Amino acid sequence: xxxxxxxxxxxxRQIVIRTLRQAGFEDHDIVEAPDGAAAQTSVAEENPDLVLxxxxxxxxxxxxxxxxxxxxxxxxxxxxxTSECSDEMRTKAEEGGALFLISKPFTAETFRxxxxxxLG
Numbered sequence: 873x874x875x876x877x878x879x880x881x882x883x884x885r886q887i888v889i890r891t892l893r894q895a896g897f898e899d900h901d902i903v904e905a906p907d908g909a910a911a912q913t914s915v916a917e918e919n920p921d922l923v924l925x926x927x928x929x930x931x932x933x934x935x936x937x938x939x940x941x942x943x944x945x946x947x948x949x950x951x952x953x954t955s956e957c958s959d960e961m962r963t964k965a966e967e968g969g970a971l972f973l974i975s976k977p978f979t980a981e982t983f984r985x986x987x988x989x990x991l992g
Contacts, residue, residue, distance in 0.1 A: 873991055874901040876920040878911035878937065879953070880929040884976075888924060888953055895983035897991050908932025912940055920948060922990060927954035927961065938968045949990055953978065 875892065879885045885904050892902070903918045905911035909931040915923065923941075925934035932940070938950050950970050954961075957975035965973045972986055 873921040874903060874918060875991075876903045876905060876911060876914050876918060876923045877925075878905040878908060878914075878923065878929065878934065879926040880907050881926075882906070884926065891978060891980050891983055892987075894980035895987065896980075897983070897987065900991060908934060908937035908940075911937050915941060915946060915948060922987075923948055923950045924953050925950065927952055927956060935964055935968060938965070938970055942969050951986070 877885050877888050879888065889902050892900070903914055903920060905914045907929045908925070911923065911925060912932065925937055927934040934952055934954065941948060941950065952965055952970055952973040953976065954973065955976045957973055962973050971990070974982055974986060
């Protein structure tokens with residue numbers, strides 16, 4: 873399986889990737905994107921099985937990315953990994969079709985719990 877990690881912080885992308893590996897998902901291919909616009913292009917080119925996106929990014933936010941993907945008919949499983957986690961954000965994420973929203977800081981156990989059924 874292929875996972876796209878979208879975050880404008882290179883360090884945070886590396887933390888998410890390391891946590892995925894610690895959670896037992898080390899056999900999956902991982903693609904990175906530095907913002908929502910690049911992630912949208914990567915989804916079209918890479919056809920990932922899952923998108924893990926930050927919420928606040930330049931060029932295109934995570935929620936804008938989710939809306940753009942759904943508007944184009946793309947139903948790739950999508951989740952947020954973000955530092956903010958308000959009830960309003962959760963509602964917007966769910967209404968947009970996101971599977972869940974994980975707030976930072978997160979643990980390998982959190983990833984196992986949320987992604988186990990999706991990634992096997």
